[in-house]
Amino acid sequence: MDYQFLSQTMLFSGESPEEIKEMLSCLGAVTRSYGKGEIIYHAGECVHSMGLVLSGNVQIESDDVWGNHSVLDDITPGFFFAETYASLSKEPLMVNVVSAAAKTEVLFLNIGRLLTTCTNSCTHHNRLIHNLFFISARKNLLLSRRIFHTTPKSIRGRLLSYLSAQSAAANSLDFTIPFNRQQLADYLNVDRSALSAELSKMQREGLLTTERNHFTLCEDPLES
Template sequence: MKQGQDLRVAQGHKLFSELSESDFSRALGLFSARVATYKKGEILRAMGMPFSTFGLVLSGTVQVFSLDMDGEPQMMANVGAGESFGESLAYLKTEESPVNVIAATDAAVLWLDIATLRARTAEGDAFALAISERFSSVLALRALFQNDRIQILSKPKIRDRLVTFLSQCERRSGSRTFIIPFDRASLAVYLGVNRTALSRELAKMKNEGIIDFFRSSFRLL
């Protein structure tokens, strides 16, 4: 995918939506934006390393992992084209990343640094202030998504985790039928459950008329 096409994906993000072409270019300058490409399996950000910029996925998918108390990887987010990650870590100028970010597929990422935005905002620059407000909204949305994740992991049973997750997906999509961003293996990791047990529970829920699904398309009944 050409860079110009990639950047059009970025223009649909809440941070840049409805900006004119000239204002979009100005905003990219405020973030010292740069594009980087990665092969499947490549590490974008490693645990323990500085996390000073946040990313907006232009193509492909990246996944964010932390470690549980047993040292096992636990997926925190599955980030597709047009979505962002690491905003809070970049905002806090995190010296040691608590997560690994890995390319789940070949991917292109727009990296954004908020240092210039901070400086221009402190100077009272009107455009920087407007973009800073947008960034604050993105941070607020990230907090909501993190709360959704906590709600899932607080459920002791696989079925309860599934229902909570699927209800969140339904709410975000605004439709009774929706596509989840995971295959079965990734969904098991995201929910923190055994893959075989997950498949068994999905089959039970379908047979009981609680859900219907085909591959990644789901519907709560």
């Protein structure tokens, strides 16, 4: 276990690697590995542990009864998933949690143990609870951003909203997004073919250039 890496995550922020090592057994920590496309949590099940991605990446996905598929979030190393459902242990998951890498390692923590003080690590629980609240607030912000990006009715409007936000986050007109074309289409809740066609049209108009998941936005298309 890379305790130095864990000390840099949001949940364990403020804790030393030595302190984290002592705390993990108290928190019911278990590490598991998954292959690409493997389901970590199924929609409909109730969970008691939240997961910290150690390596690879995890996607939060939704499928309706008609087979429509949406990617709600992409979880990269150092970030958590299922903390809300684990806190409400009788509330069944509305989404699937899926490994999106050839190999994904996840550290699972029993949230009941985290939220209940104990003689072994009670001095750290207040900090952990504070950090967990921060993580939940961040997740709410990410979901709000997706709602913002999918509010425009047109595919171009959704692309402009998402790509503008990615550019601002990178502080550059040149940036790489965490999605391939299908994942981007799922995230924006649009058809992949229509998305690709719109991107091609935007390139012809000089609004941007793109190769795979790398984008360069053009401030003045008239000069491109």
